[in-house]
Amino acid sequence: MNFLYFDNAATTWPKPQEMLDAMIRYQETVGGSPGRSAHRLSIEAARIVYDTREAVAELFGIDDPLRIVFTKNATEGLNTAIQGLLRPGDHCITSGMEHNSVMRPLRAMEAKGVDVSVIPCRDDGTLEPSDVEAAIRPRTKLIVLIHASNIIGTLMPVRKVGAIAKRHGIPLLVDAAQTAGAIPIDVGAMNIDLLAFTGHKSLFGPQGTGGLYIREGLDEQIPPLMMGGTGSRSEFEEQPNFMPDKYESGTPNAIGLAGLGAGIGFLRTVGIDAIREKETALTKAFLEGAGTLKGIHLYGPPDMRKRTSVVSFNIEGMSPSEAAMHLDENYRILCRPGLHCAPLAHRTVGTFPQGTLRFSFGYYNTLGQIQKALKALEKISRGH
Amino acid sequence: MMDQPENYDVVLFNCVSHAIKAEKVLKATGLTFKIIPVPRHISSDCGVCLRFPREQKGAVEAALQGQVEVREIRPLC
Structure with a gap:
C-alpha cells in the first residue's frame, strides 16, 4: 500500500471497506440472478440491484429510479444515447474537450451522414455557452457535453448549456464520468436529458458498473445497443420496450452493483x-x-x-x-x-x-x- | 380459510424492477403481501408477482396508483 x-x-x-464488504456479502449470501428465477435469492438479488438504482436516482435528483439503465461503464451509456438518437441528416453539437467515448461514436455517426459541430474551447478548456447556441441548426438533434475534462479538470458550463438546450428543445447528453460523485449533479436543475456515469471513479464502486439516465419520453427514440434475455415478458421473442429492461439484456453485474450501492452509501455518509x-x-x-x-x-x-x-x-x-x-x-x-x-x-x-x-x-x-x-x-x- | 388460493389476488408487473418497487411501496403501508413466482396458469413469464388477501384490493390499488407501473391485478386462481 x-x-x-x-x-x-x-x-x-x-475503495471504502464498505464497498468490499458489500461485494463479499453479496457473493456469500445472495449470489442469485436478479429478476430471473423468482426464488428468494433471485428476489434478494433484484432488491439489491433496485436499492442501488434508488441510491443513484437520489444522488442525481431523479424522481423515478427506473429511469436509470445500468451499463458496464459511462462509455456504454454514451454509445446507447449517441448511436440511438442520431439519424443520417441530423446535426449534433459537442465541445473541443471531449473524450473518445464521445468522439469515436460521433465520428462513426458522421460517416453515416450525421453532421457534427465541435465547438472550440480556450486552451484552459473553458467553453463559451453562446458559441453552442450560435451553432444550433434546425436539424440539431443532440448536444453532448463532458461535465469536467479528464485531462485538465476544467468544469464545463453544463447548467448554462442545459438552459440553452431546453430553450431550443434539444436533448442534452452529459458525460459525467469525471464528476458523478465528485461534483453535485441535479438532472432537473441542470436540464440534463441524458446522463452517462460510471461507478468506478468518484462513486467508489467497482469497475464494470455505470449507467445512463434517460428522461421520460426520450427512450421511445432510442433503440437498445444490445438485445436479449431480460427475465421479463419471456413469452415474446421481441425485446421489451419498457424501462429499464429495454436496455438491460443479459445477466447484470449484480455483485458490482451491490458494491456500487455501498460506494454511494459511503459517499453520502462522508x-x-x-x-x-x-x-x-x-x-x-x-x-x-x-x-x-x-x-x-x-x-x-x-x-x-x-x-x-x-x-x-x-x-x-x-x-x-x-x-x-x-x-x-x-x-x-x-x-x-x-x-x-x-x-x-x-x-x-x-x-x-x-x-x-x-x-x-x-x-x-x-x-x-x-x-x-x-x-x-x-x-x-x-x-x- | 385465509390461505385458500381463491381468497387471494395478485399484482402482475412488466418486470421484476417494478415488482421490487411495489414491494417497497407496500411495505411502507403495512399491508400484508408476498412476492411469489407468477403461477404457470397466469402467464408463461419467468417473473414474480405480488400476492395479497383479496379484501385489501382497494388499499393495494390505492397505494400503487401513480407510484408503480402495474400490468394487471387479478385473482390468483
Missing part, C-alpha cells in the same frame, strides 16, 4: 461537499507547489472553483511516458502519461501529440503525499 496513487481519474483506489473540500485542498497545494518549480508547465484553470482534482503538466526536456516511468520506479508515484483517450482535448490544450503527465487526486490521498510528490518533481525537473 506504500504507493502514491494519483490515478483516481482512471479508477479511484483504494458527504460530497466534504470530499470535494478535501480534494480541493490537495489539488490547490499541488498546483501552488508545482507552480513555483522551474521546468514544470501546468495546464488548466488555476482557480479551484473552475476545476476538479485532475491536473496535467509537463516536465521540460522529458516526455510524459519517460517521466511517469521514472516516478513509478523511483518514487512509487502512480500516474497516467500520454493522451488519456482524448486527442481532441489535447489539441485544444495544445499538448497534442506528446500529451501530458496527469495526476488525479482522490479522497484517500494526503497532503503528505502531495509534498512528497512535489519534492520528487523538484528533483526530476532539476535533472536528477
Whole structure:
C-alpha cells in the first residue's frame, strides 16, 4: 500500500471497506440472478440491484429510479444515447474537450451522414455557452457535453448549456464520468436529458458498473445497443420496450452493483461537499507547489472553483511516458502519461501529440503525499 | 380459510424492477403481501408477482396508483 496513487481519474483506489464488504456479502449470501428465477435469492438479488438504482436516482435528483439503465461503464451509456438518437441528416453539437467515448461514436455517426459541430474551447478548456447556441441548426438533434475534462479538470458550463438546450428543445447528453460523485449533479436543475456515469471513479464502486439516465419520453427514440434475455415478458421473442429492461439484456453485474450501492452509501455518509473540500485542498497545494518549480508547465484553470482534482503538466526536456516511468520506479508515484483517450482535448490544450503527465487526486490521498510528490518533481525537473 | 388460493389476488408487473418497487411501496403501508413466482396458469413469464388477501384490493390499488407501473391485478386462481 506504500504507493502514491494519483490515478483516481482512471479508477479511484483504494475503495471504502464498505464497498468490499458489500461485494463479499453479496457473493456469500445472495449470489442469485436478479429478476430471473423468482426464488428468494433471485428476489434478494433484484432488491439489491433496485436499492442501488434508488441510491443513484437520489444522488442525481431523479424522481423515478427506473429511469436509470445500468451499463458496464459511462462509455456504454454514451454509445446507447449517441448511436440511438442520431439519424443520417441530423446535426449534433459537442465541445473541443471531449473524450473518445464521445468522439469515436460521433465520428462513426458522421460517416453515416450525421453532421457534427465541435465547438472550440480556450486552451484552459473553458467553453463559451453562446458559441453552442450560435451553432444550433434546425436539424440539431443532440448536444453532448463532458461535465469536467479528464485531462485538465476544467468544469464545463453544463447548467448554462442545459438552459440553452431546453430553450431550443434539444436533448442534452452529459458525460459525467469525471464528476458523478465528485461534483453535485441535479438532472432537473441542470436540464440534463441524458446522463452517462460510471461507478468506478468518484462513486467508489467497482469497475464494470455505470449507467445512463434517460428522461421520460426520450427512450421511445432510442433503440437498445444490445438485445436479449431480460427475465421479463419471456413469452415474446421481441425485446421489451419498457424501462429499464429495454436496455438491460443479459445477466447484470449484480455483485458490482451491490458494491456500487455501498460506494454511494459511503459517499453520502462522508458527504460530497466534504470530499470535494478535501480534494480541493490537495489539488490547490499541488498546483501552488508545482507552480513555483522551474521546468514544470501546468495546464488548466488555476482557480479551484473552475476545476476538479485532475491536473496535467509537463516536465521540460522529458516526455510524459519517460517521466511517469521514472516516478513509478523511483518514487512509487502512480500516474497516467500520454493522451488519456482524448486527442481532441489535447489539441485544444495544445499538448497534442506528446500529451501530458496527469495526476488525479482522490479522497484517500494526503497532503503528505502531495509534498512528497512535489519534492520528487523538484528533483526530476532539476535533472536528477 | 385465509390461505385458500381463491381468497387471494395478485399484482402482475412488466418486470421484476417494478415488482421490487411495489414491494417497497407496500411495505411502507403495512399491508400484508408476498412476492411469489407468477403461477404457470397466469402467464408463461419467468417473473414474480405480488400476492395479497383479496379484501385489501382497494388499499393495494390505492397505494400503487401513480407510484408503480402495474400490468394487471387479478385473482390468483
